[in-house]
Amino acid sequence: MTRSTDPVPRATMRDVAAQAGVSLKTVSRVVNEEPGVREVVVDRVRSVAAELGYRHHRGASDLRRRGQRTGAIGVLVQDVANDYSARLLRALEDATRARGLILLAASIDEDPDRERHLVGQMLARRVDALVLMATTPRQDYLLPDIRAGLGVVCVDRAPVGVEVDAVTIDNVGGSRAAVERLLDQGHRRVAFLGDLPNLATAHDRFAGFREALANRGAVPDPALVRHGLRTAEEARRAVEEMLTRSAPPTAIFAARNVLTTGCLLALHHDVGRSTPPAIAGFDDMAHLDLVGRPLLIVRQDVEEIGRTAARLLEERLLSPTRRARSVVLAPELVSYGDPGARRRAPATRPGRAGAAANR
Amino acid sequence: MTRSTDPVPRATMRDVAAQAGVSLKTVSRVVNEEPGVREVVVDRVRSVAAELGYRHHRGASDLRRRGQRTGAIGVLVQDVANDYSARLLRALEDATRARGLILLAASIDEDPDRERHLVGQMLARRVDALVLMATTPRQDYLLPDIRAGLGVVCVDRAPVGVEVDAVTIDNVGGSRAAVERLLDQGHRRVAFLGDLPNLATAHDRFAGFREALANRGAVPDPALVRHGLRTAEEARRAVEEMLTRSAPPTAIFAARNVLTTGCLLALHHDVGRSTPPAIAGFDDMAHLDLVGRPLLIVRQDVEEIGRTAARLLEERLLSPTRRARSVVLAPELVSYGDPGARRRAPATRPGRAGAAANR
C-alpha cells in the first residue's frame, strides 16, 4: 500500500538520466542548453525531466562552478513596508530582471546588530552583491567579503570606512532649496523638525536649513528647531506646542516624510486658526495632492536611485577592481495643492540635476 | 608584486582547519556549535575563522544535509512596491525572524507566465516554502513540488486546483457591510467601481455589493456599475462621467484602493457641487484621515494575514501531510473624517471576526 502523503524525493539529474537511458552529463548538457546533443536526445531528456518534475538545483550548480555568480542579490533596506524602501526594492527588481537575478530582501530597522546579522545570512547564501541602506556607523566589516569579490552599493546613506559604490541625494541642497522657497514667499519665522542629527541625512537636511537662512543673513531660532523627532505623533505634538507660542512659526520645514504627516495632523485638528503655517517637507508620500492644503515637497526619484544602484552593481561585477563611484542625485521641489497650476522646479541649480560626482 | 585588487578566494573550512591545525570536521563542529570540542580548540578555530574572514557556505551545507530545509522562503506578491504587498512582506519577515528564515521577494505583476517563471527561479534555489499571491488561473503546476515537500500558502486569493493552505479575507462580507452602511445612511443611488470581474476578489466584492442591495429589495443600476477599472485615472474619469448624469449617484463604492484614490481625485477637482457623493472604498491607504472628507473604508489587517500565513507555513513544514487549511479573516469598517469620533465596527457579524474555517 502506498501512502500518497509520503514526501517523494525530488528527481535528480541522475534519475532523469537513468529514465532517459543517457548519462548524467548528457542531462546536464540539455538542462544547460549546451550544444552538441542530438535533437532526439534533447527531446527525450526534456520529456523525461518534465515527467519526473525535475527542478534544476541551482545551489549544487553554483557550488561546482565555483567562482561563478549565484545570481542572487541581497537588498537591505530600513523597512520593506516603508514606501521609500519598497519602491527602491521594486526599482532594483525591475533593473535586474533582464539578468534573471533574484532578490533577498530584509529590513534593518535602524539596528546595527541586525544589519550585521542579516549581512551574514546573505553572505552565507553567497549573494553576488549587496544593496545596503546602512545603519552601522562604519561598513568596514565588509572588507574581507569585498576582497573576495562581493559587490556593494550603499544607498541613501554614504558608506563609511570602505570604498564602495554609492547612490545618495543632495540632502543639503534639497533642504536649502525648500527653505529658500519659503523665505522667498516672505516667511521669516520658519520652524525645523528633524530626526537625530547624528544621522547623516538628518544632519545634512538641517545644514541645508541653516544655509538657506544664512543666505538671508539669518540664523535658526532655537525655539523653532526640534531635533530627534522619530514619529508622526512626536511631530504632531511638537507642532501643536509651537503653535501655542506667542510668536508661532509662519512656516514649518519637516525634514522627513513621517514628520510632514505629523504637521498635517496638527493642522488638521486646529481648523479654527486664521492663517495656518505653510508646510514644506522632505520626501514624497501618497495623497499629498488630496489633503487640500498647499504643500512644498522635496522629492527623491527613488526609481532613478534604484536604476543607478543596479547599474553601478552591474559595472562592479564586470570589473571588480574599478574605483568606487559615488552618484549624488538632485532632488526636485514639488508644489501640491497650489491654487494655480502644479509647479515643479529643480531643487538645486538646474544644470546640476542628476549630476554624478566622483569623490 | 601583489596586486591588492585581485579577488582573494574565500577561505573554506579546509583553510581554517589547516591554519588552526585541526581537521576539517572539527571546524565543522565548531561552526555548527556541536558539542564535544574542547574549549581551547573552539577558541582557536573561532579566532582563525575570524582572521581568515571565513563565511559559512549555507548552500554546500544544505546540499549535504539533504532533506533538511534551506531556511529560505519565496514570497511572490503582485508588486513589492504596492502598500499591501509591502506590508505583507514585512509581516512575513517579522513572523519568520525568530526562525532565522530569509525571504526571496518578487513581483508577479498580474502576469501568469511571470508567476511560473519566478516560482521556477525560487524552486531552483530550493526554498522551503512559497507565499503566493497567485495570478495564474490554477496552481496545479505546483503539484510535483508539493509532493516533494514544498510548503505553499496562498494569500489574498484562494488556491485553485491544489489543496494548499490559504489566508484570504471575506470580500463578500466586507463589501456588503460597507454598502449596507451607505444604504443605512439613506443612500439609494449607490455606484460601484470595480476591477475585471473574472478576478476572484473583484467578483466577490461585486457580489457583496449586490447582496447589500438585494437585502433592501433593490438591484444594481447598470448605469452606476463600472467593471474593469484598473487605475486611479480610469476611476476618476468614470466618476466624473457619472456625476454629469441627470441622476448622479449619491454614494460610490470603490472596490479597490486605487479606485478610491480616483474617486477622491474626481471630487477634488469638482469643488463647486453642493452635495458631493459619499465614498466608501476597499483597502486602507495612507493619509485618508487627512483628505478632509468623510470616508468609509473596508480595512484588511495585513499584518494579521502575514502572521497567519507564517503560522500555517510553520505547521505545514512540521507536518507536511496535514490537511490543507483555509483561514478567512473578516475585514473591518473604518470611518475617516467623521465630524464625530472615529468609529470602527466589524464588517461582518462581530462574533465572526478573525474566524477560521476549514474547507
Added chain:
DNA sequence: TTGAAAGCGGTACCAA
C-alpha cells in the same frame, strides 16, 4: 556526440 571520473564546500557516519 556521449560518457566516466574528479571535485566544489560541507556534513553524516563510523572508527580511532
Added chain:
DNA sequence: TTGGTACCGCTTTCAA
C-alpha cells in the same frame, strides 16, 4: 574528543 571517508547534485575535464 577528534579525524577519515563517502557523498549531496551538479559541472568540469578529458577520454572514447
